[in-house]
Amino acid sequence: MPDVGDRIRQYWDRDSETYDRSPSHALTDPVEAAAWCAVLRRHLPEPGAHILEAGAGTGSVTLLLAELGYRVTALDVSEGMLARAREKLAGANVEFVTGPADRPPPGPFDAVVERxxxxxxxxxxxxMTAWREVTRPGGRLLVLEGIEGGLVQGLRERAAELVRRGLGIPHDHHDHYDAEMDAALPLAGAATPGPLIDAVRRAGWSAIRMERLRDVEWARRLAPPRLLNILETPPLVAVAAEA
Ligand SMILES: C[S@@+](CC[C@H](N)C(=O)[O-])C[C@H]1O[C@@H](n2cnc3c(N)ncnc32)[C@H](O)[C@@H]1O
Incomplete structure (x- = not known):
């Protein structure tokens, strides 16, 4: 049996076939995309800066960064996900690197972003320690994550599954992680942003701040099918920090 890291890579290679059919993955809704652009501009240096995007996936955030005028290095362990990103970003000022997040290219970068x-x-x-080491002094970290754990979110997800079945909409992903994969992931299933903020601090980043991304949540809930999006949208947070 391949180790957990290999299974994660294989999972995303496979998921790349369907990942972008979800609008919140592909960022095809213009209202949600505009809300994300506001977050990126609020927390990143001026356009023109060189950004490392870790776990860039199919390039949805990469595309927004490129459109905002950033120079982007898009890193991902899954060649399948990056193949989609390459198609989406043909001709853009983006360099693609296939590899694990803890071995980023040398930089130096003005900021690191992950979603x-x-x-x-x-x-x-x-x-995040490796990212800090390739970020210039005073450069930024921007971490964008959903807080998916906890009882209420679990109940909402179950209700969302029933709605999906009723509407005949397939799940956002091709499969779930198995129990061994879940158990190896310290931040999966966190019910508060606490463990994420603690990990940023332990990685040596300073001036740590957090905001809840209510505009992005609102945009997502306004998009059809509304009942499904209301049930499925978890609290979204941005954690920003400095090298
Ligand atoms: C949920 S997707 C997010 C993709 C993209 N950032 C987005 O917002 O749509 C997670 C991504 O992280 C990548 N990934 C997972 N583990 C990784 C690792 N150790 N190093 C680099 N990329 C990784 C996966 O291949 C996948 O593309």
Whole structure:
């Protein structure tokens, strides 16, 4: 049996076939995309800066960064996910690197951004330490994650599954992680942003601040099918910090 890291990579290679059919993955809703752009501009240096995007996936956030005028290095362990990103970003000022988050290219970068990758990382502190080491002094970290754990979110997800079945909409992913994969992920299933903020601090980043991304949540809940999006949208947070 391959180790957990290999199984995670294989999972995303497979998921790349369907990942972008979810609008919140592909960021095809213009209202949600605009809300994300506001978050990126609020927390990142001026356009023109060189950004490392860790776990860039199919390139949805990468595309927003490129459109805002950033120079992006998009890193991901899954060649399948990055293949989609390459198609989406043909001609853009983006360099693609296939590899694990804890071995980023040398930089130096003005900022590091990630969306929805740290929850699936067996060593988030190690990865964020490696990112700090390739960020110039005073450069930024921007972590964008959903807080998916806890009883209420669990009940909402169960209700959402019933709604999906009723509406005939397939799940956002091709499969679930198995129990061994879940057990290897320190941030998966956290019910508060506390463990995430603690991991940022342990990785040596300073001036740590957090905001709840209510505009992004609102945009997502306004999009159809509304009942499904109201049930499925978890609290979304941005954690920002400095090297
Ligand atoms: C939920 S997807 C998020 C993709 C993208 N950031 C987005 O917001 O749509 C998680 C991504 O993290 C990548 N990933 C998971 N573990 C990784 C690791 N250790 N190093 C680099 N990438 C990783 C996966 O291949 C996948 O593309």
């Amino acid at each position: 929805n990758m740290l929850w699936t990382n067996p060593d988030p502190v190690g990865s």
